Amino acid sequence: MKQKLVLLALLVTFLEGKAQFSHQQKDSMALRNLYDMSLLQGQSYEWLDHLSNKIGGRLSGSINAERAVKYSKAQLEELGLDKVWLQPVMVPKWTRGQAEYAYVQTGENTTTVNIVALGGSIATPANGLKAEVLEVQGLEDLAEYGKEQIEGKIVFFNRPMRPDLIHTFAAYGGCVDQRYSGAAEAAKYGAAGVIVRSLSHKIDEYPHTGSMSYGELPNDERIPAAAISTKDAEYLSSMLKLDKSLKFFYRMSCQNHADVESHNVIGEITGSEYPDEIIVVGGHLDSWDLGDGAHDDGAGVVQSMEVLRLFKETGIRPKRTLRVVLFMNEENGLRGGNQYAKVAQMKGEHHIFALESDSGGFTPRGFSFDASEAQFEQVKSWKSLFEPYLVHYFAQGGSGADIGPLKDGDIVLAGLRPDSQRYFDHHHAATDTFDAVNKRELELGAATMASLVYLVDKYGFDSPINVPAELKK
Amino acid sequence: MKQKLVLLALLVTFLEGKAQFSHQQKDSMALRNLYDMSLLQGQSYEWLDHLSNKIGGRLSGSINAERAVKYSKAQLEELGLDKVWLQPVMVPKWTRGQAEYAYVQTGENTTTVNIVALGGSIATPANGLKAEVLEVQGLEDLAEYGKEQIEGKIVFFNRPMRPDLIHTFAAYGGCVDQRYSGAAEAAKYGAAGVIVRSLSHKIDEYPHTGSMSYGELPNDERIPAAAISTKDAEYLSSMLKLDKSLKFFYRMSCQNHADVESHNVIGEITGSEYPDEIIVVGGHLDSWDLGDGAHDDGAGVVQSMEVLRLFKETGIRPKRTLRVVLFMNEENGLRGGNQYAKVAQMKGEHHIFALESDSGGFTPRGFSFDASEAQFEQVKSWKSLFEPYLVHYFAQGGSGADIGPLKDGDIVLAGLRPDSQRYFDHHHAATDTFDAVNKRELELGAATMASLVYLVDKYGFDSPINVPAELKK
Incomplete structure (x- = not known):
């Protein structure tokens, strides 16, 4: 009997080991697919070219901001998402x-x-x-x-x-x-x-x-x-x-005017298993008016759109609802971020994770998180999956301005952390232009975001696979 | 008696722990000083400006290459090193x-x-x-x-x-x-x-x-x-x-001509304790002729010069002899690298470590090493010291072309590994120009190199402090 129990224990250990191995392998392959799709057949750079060079600076309340709303909505519609819509929001209008x-x-x-x-x-x-x-x-x-x-x-x-x-x-x-x-x-x-x-x-x-x-x-x-x-x-x-x-x-x-109506642009792939659990990925569509807003935050916009496109193209059907939100008016009011959170609360929506890219389109170095210790431990357990992509930085503290208003007890907020050394050479200046964005760096960022979203969607934030027992409440 | 032994053991453990802590702290402070000096009072960017904009492309055998030899020698002489000299080497001459x-x-x-x-x-x-x-x-x-x-x-x-x-x-x-x-x-x-x-x-x-x-x-x-x-x-x-x-x-x-004489430029701070153990830090002074060679390898040249300046300015007297070598003719012949190794062998010099920067002046991500497993384990034990500077990448494999000929059984070779995504946009083209180099990124690279050199100089490669007993031969 005792021998049989030992054998059984060994078998269980073996099978668990195998399952673990297979999960790791599958995740590793999924990430490789996302990176390949972004680097070999990416769309983000082309979108950014249009947003920067065909539209240009997109100050809240300007005609250009409305052109960007229209363009990004049309592009999301072409992706064949389950829903694409505009969320109205009143924004300040200031002219130079x-x-x-x-x-x-x-x-x-x-x-x-x-x-x-x-x-x-x-x-x-x-x-x-x-x-x-x-x-x-x-x-x-x-x-x-x-x-x-x-x-x-x-x-x-x-x-x-x-x-x-x-x-x-x-x-x-x-x-x-x-x-x-x-x-x-x-x-x-x-x-x-x-x-x-x-x-x-x-x-x-x-x-x-x-x-x-x-x-x-x-x-x-x-x-x-x-x-x-x-x-x-x-x-x-x-x-x-x-x-x-x-x-x-x-x-x-310069002059301050009365508020005008603008919009957040939203698209979603409805979750196949837990449609009521929402994951947001986003950046802000408005920019300052001096450059063309390629780094701040055209990059974040097109990377966020690309995350959903990468899911579609690599055939990943998310279990949870995956939403891209292109926020309006981060720069001078945060009205879009506030409005999105307000509507979500009114509708009683359950957001489990939000990831923002608003630190430029440079080589991705990692993420910062606004999360509990247990949640952060879980995220860190995925760190080795990112090493082949030279993404090493996982730290607590800070996420993104637009997703901040979503904060409540449960949600995990995160920010993509690209290399920051050149960012302030361009930030809010006439030098924030398309030519300062490197195609590969932009694409690596999009794939890095998609990879984290893939893992969060797959495991959620309380899966027994990833949270060590002693960290669970 | 037994009690006394236990107490003694505890005391030894305590003291060892304390010594360890104090080393870690000292190293951490030394690195911070090197980074501060490079970022706050760095010289590398100014040197690169001169090399790129006042001299320009420095193809082997050209007048510009000779101007670069003269300039870098004069700059090293101003640092108050113990020795500065030119090492003659015959190089190929090709004109476009x-x-x-x-x-x-x-x-x-x-x-x-x-x-x-x-x-x-x-x-x-x-x-x-x-x-x-x-x-x-x-x-x-x-x-x-x-x-x-x-x-x-x-x-x-x-x-x-x-x-x-x-x-x-x-x-x-x-x-x-x-x-x-x-x-x-x-x-x-x-x-x-x-x-x-x-x-x-x-x-x-x-x-x-x-x-x-x-x-x-x-x-x-x-x-x-x-x-x-x-x-x-x-x-x-x-x-x-x-x-x-x-x-x-x-x-x-274009035309091939007869070989002409040129020079490696060398400067050294003689070691205070082990003057016969030589550490080399270097880059190559020659470049292609289309751009001004700012990334390839002006950056490596000025970062290597900066390593010695940072030692001087922060008051670190190296225990081992620290040499900067600005190699001639990496691009089309490697004559400088071969000549340096040949002379070193003839003189019976003992090189323990060589570090090259020849991958562009971008944000430093880490190092690659050509080293034994035991040596690599030792290097990895320093990894945490680099984390505050977002330097995460320590890998086996590859160092630098110019230092390659120094390879023998004992020496550790290493290459600085900056972010590589933009490098080939500039490499060997008219786009390899000074304006493509970011001051902070260049300075971070120099400090990262100086930090590794500091640790190698302090601990050597077989210090009992760093090599776990089981890894020593």
């Missing part, structure tokens, strides 16, 4: 107006510098604004200088992104408060306007725009806010050392 | 002559296409060469077509690099025989000339040159060999489907 103009004046000499209005800023007076400049290294300096030294001046926020941080998004995070809140804070001390050093590591002539907010500041206290190129920020700073009383002139005709 | 010219003729119509001579090729007749074209997919097709179908024709090698291989160097390796041996092999079947599809994933108008060899082929049997841009290779292939008897014309005036 005429090209901005600025110069630095020392004595009789003027030198033109490159600026752009920050998104949401009011215009300068029609004839421009000229004032002395106070250079500061951050919001925290304002209290120190006080009203006495700030009033009537243009505050120049010049804290640079730290070059020693390996994760460039951390360097960005360490400076973005100057851009977002600089005007609101400086206005409290009576500043006439603000200019902010562009958020880029690279010293060049391109100013980088981005969203700003006046917070609760009454309309009549608002002041115009511009970004200045890093090269001109260095120039201005060095000139201030020579001549504290130099003047800065700028003229901007 | 006038810009190449080529067209495809179908009936009365001619269409210009972009070609460049392969390095080492003979010229066409002065008035050019015109013949019918036979498209093949590789050397192995020649025997199949035989003399009958090849004689008098231009053989067009058109096997593309495989897009599905994640390591682009593997895709390159799968095609480079067409370029290197295509002419020699096709000549045996009486071909009039060869044109080879450029070794690049990207479909664009830039032809990519590179070395070729006629092997033992007598002078009078040699035929001219050119690379054609991928875009024009696609065009030519599609035209051949319409018109098998179309004619291809090309004219090249």
